[in-house]
Amino acid sequence: MTQLTPEQRAEVLERHLHEHGHIDPDRIDDAVAARERADGPSPALGARIVARAWTDPDFKARLLADGTATVSELANQTVPISVLEDTTDRHHVIVCTLCSCYPGGVLGDPPTWYKSFEYRSRVVREPRAVLAEFGMDVDDGVELRVVDSTSEQRYLVLPLRPEGTDGWTAEQLAALVTRDSMIGTGRPLAP
Amino acid sequence: MDGVHDMGGMHGFGPVPIEVDEPLYYEAWEGRVAAITRRMMANSTVDRFRYTIEQMPPAEYLDSRYYERWLWAAERLADEPDIIERMAAAPTPPPVGEPASAPRFAPGQRVRVGNPVTASHTRVPRYIRTRQGTVVSRSSIWPHPTESAATGRYGATEQVYSVAFDGRDLFGPAADHVVVVDVWERDLEEAS
Numbered sequence: 001m002t003q004l005t006p007e008q009r010a011e012v013l014e015r016h017l018h019e020h021g022h023i024d025p026d027r028i029d030d031a032v033a034a035r036e037r038a039d040g041p042s043p044a045l046g047a048r049i050v051a052r053a054w055t056d057p058d059f060k061a062r063l064l065a066d067g068t069a070t071v072s073e074l075a076n077q078t079v080p081i082s083v084l085e086d087t088t089d090r091h092h093v094i095v096c097t098l099c100s101c102y103p104g105g106v107l108g109d110p111p112t113w114y115k116s117f118e119y120r121s122r123v124v125r126e127p128r129a130v131l132a133e134f135g136m137d138v139d140d141g142v143e144l145r146v147v148d149s150t151s152e153q154r155y156l157v158l159p160l161r162p163e164g165t166d167g168w169t170a171e172q173l174a175a176l177v178t179r180d181s182m183i184g185t186g187r188p189l190a191p
Numbered sequence: 192m193d194g195v196h197d198m199g200g201m202h203g204f205g206p207v208p209i210e211v212d213e214p215l216y217y218e219a220w221e222g223r224v225a226a227i228t229r230r231m232m233a234n235s236t237v238d239r240f241r242y243t244i245e246q247m248p249p250a251e252y253l254d255s256r257y258y259e260r261w262l263w264a265a266e267r268l269a270d271e272p273d274i275i276e277r278m279a280a281a282p283t284p285p286p287v288g289e290p291a292s293a294p295r296f297a298p299g300q301r302v303r304v305g306n307p308v309t310a311s312h313t314r315v316p317r318y319i320r321t322r323q324g325t326v327v328s329r330s331s332i333w334p335h336p337t338e339s340a341a342t343g344r345y346g347a348t349e350q351v352y353s354v355a356f357d358g359r360d361l362f363g364p365a366a367d368h369v370v371v372v373d374v375w376e377r378d379l380e381e382a383s
Contacts, residue, residue, distance in 0.1 A: 006259050010220035013266055014227060022278045023230055031226035036215055078284075080331040097199030097316055099241055100257070113209050115257050121201040124318065124370050125362045133207050144368035148199060150314045151351045151373035152237075152285075153331040 041108045045075055046156065047177035049106065050188075051170040053083075054161045067156070077105040080153040086160050086184075090143045093131065093184030094155045095123045101149035103156045107179060114183065124148060134185045157184045164191045192242075192310050193317065195249035200318040200362060221258035228265045234277035235268075236285075238340035242312035243267055273343055285345040290332060294350045294376070300326045301382035302354060304374060312340030315378050319370075323382045324356040327371060335375050350376040 004012070017023045034040065049071060053060040063070045067083040081103055084092040096102065097120045102110035113119055123130045127146050131138055138144055147155050159181040165173060168191070180186030198204075216222040232240050243264040244252075252260065268274050296302055306320045307313050314336045330353040334345040354374050358366030 006262055007218060007220040009266065010224050010262055013262070013269060014223060017227065017231075017269060020275070022275055023227060028223055028226045028230070031229070032222040035222060035226065080333075082330060095199075097318075098196055098314060099244070109215055111210070112213050112257070113207050116208055117198060117253065118204040118207045121198040121204045122207070125200045125202075125366070127368050130207060134209065140367070145355075145371055146368060147353075147371045148316065149373070150316060151331055151375070152333045153351065153373060 035109070041075055041104060041106055043107055043177075043179035043182070044174075046103075046106045046179070046182045047174040048170070049074060049156075050158055050177045050182065051174035053158055054173055055168075055170045060158075063158070071106060071156075075105060079105065081105060081156060082153055083156050083158050084145075084147065085158045088160070089141070090145060091138055091184065092145045092147055092155075092157045093123060093127055094147045094149060094157065095120060096149040097121070097124055098148075098150060101152075101154065103154040103182075105154065106156055107182060111179070131185060134180065136186060157182050159184075159188050162188050162191055192245055192312065193308065194245045195252050196245045197317050199316045216258070217256075220262075224258055224262045224265055228261050228268075231265060231268055231274055231278060233282040234280050235274055235343040236334075236339040236345055238312055238336040239274075239343045240264060240268070241336075242340035245312065271343075283345075285334060286348055287332070288348055290348050290350050290376075294329055296326050296329075296350075296352055296376070296379060296381075298326050298328055302326055302352070302379045303382045304354070305378045305380060307337075307378055309337075311337050313337055313378075315374060316372065318361055319354075319356060319372050319374075322356055322360055324354040324360075324372075327353040327355050330373055333375075335377060352376065352379065354379070 018025055053063050063083050064085055067081045068077050071077055071081050086092055100110055100115040124146050127144050149155055162176055176189040178186050181188045244260050247263055303323045304319045307315055329350055331351045332348045333351055335349050338346040351373050353371050356370045358368040358370055
């Protein structure tokens with residue numbers, strides 16, 4: 001017997017569950033479409049949160065003290081989330097070495113590299129070498145904190161606000177916030 | 192379990208494959224398997240799903256793409272009567288609320304990670320077992336994953352701590368960073 005492709009196996013699985021009345025293919029269509037729509041969690045949502053934290057000290061204080069409640073004001077979170085503030089002395093980078101845990105309630109689904117064996121195995125051991133592959137150089141004097149998402153709590157990095165953005169609005173700032181800057185493998189864009 | 196999934200700190204993997212603007216799903220079946228799996232697990236626990244993936248033979252795990260591992264687990268979970276029977280019910284959220292007992296550890300305290308080596312599910316990665324670290328915070332409250340994986344139901348809540356480890360204690364003298372890992376209370380003990 002020839003081996004089935006993953007696509008064929010997926011069809012067998014879906015047909016089996018459908019024939020036994022456990023799933024409705026139309027609802028699976030809807031679930032896939034919902035995941036692919038741009039109005040759910042996405043880096044744009046994360047960028048709005050970061051930009052607001054940069055411009056609204058009260059929001060930032062609440063965000064750092066109770067990430068779950070504060071983020072839920074903008075998008076409901078089904079698991080706890082904690083926001084990690086970068087400073088001039090400390091840079092955070094997040095990973096899930098055991099699987100693929102990611103702040104999906106804010107950023108949406110993780111990029112492929114985040115789920116890769118290379119990233120999962122190496123970033124806890126040699127973060128500076130891994131960040132260099134992303135084009136990031138972290139000064140020796142800066143403490144590098146790699147945060148392994150082993151519990152259901154998710155982590156989002158609040159990166160340093162770029163210099164030269166005094167007086168910018170939250171909307172202008174949000175355009176500088178990249179997905180990778182909220183994972184810790186990049187910095188916000190320069191103004 | 193000491194599976195190949197527990198790869199934090201392993202040597203031998205190459206450069207991170209950084210793609211730009213990759214699709215959410217490379218092939219249409221991936222999105223369908225993801226949606227089907229979420230539906231299947233809505234009345235079980237995420238730990239049961241993870242534990243199933245962890246049982247893939249190591250060579251197969253390393254040779255599979257991300258959603259191929261989901262597919263492998265979904266095929267097996269589709270044969271589990273309790274998963275299938277509960278699919279029709281409304282989704283059950285995990286419990287919230289304070290644990291029954293007061294937290295044993297406080298921020299700043301030195302702790303040692305236990306060595307909970309069993310064939311069952313654990314979220315204590317190998318690279319921190321028996322190592323000492325410092326409690327950063329009481330990070331969250333959540334049921335313990337070993338029970339959640341074994342039973343497919345969330346049990347009582349437990350305190351989870353963020354623990355900071357000196358990279359040198361984990362990966363040798365060349366390390367110059369800190370690793371922070373979330374650990375459930377029962378997997379920690381006071382440092383001696």
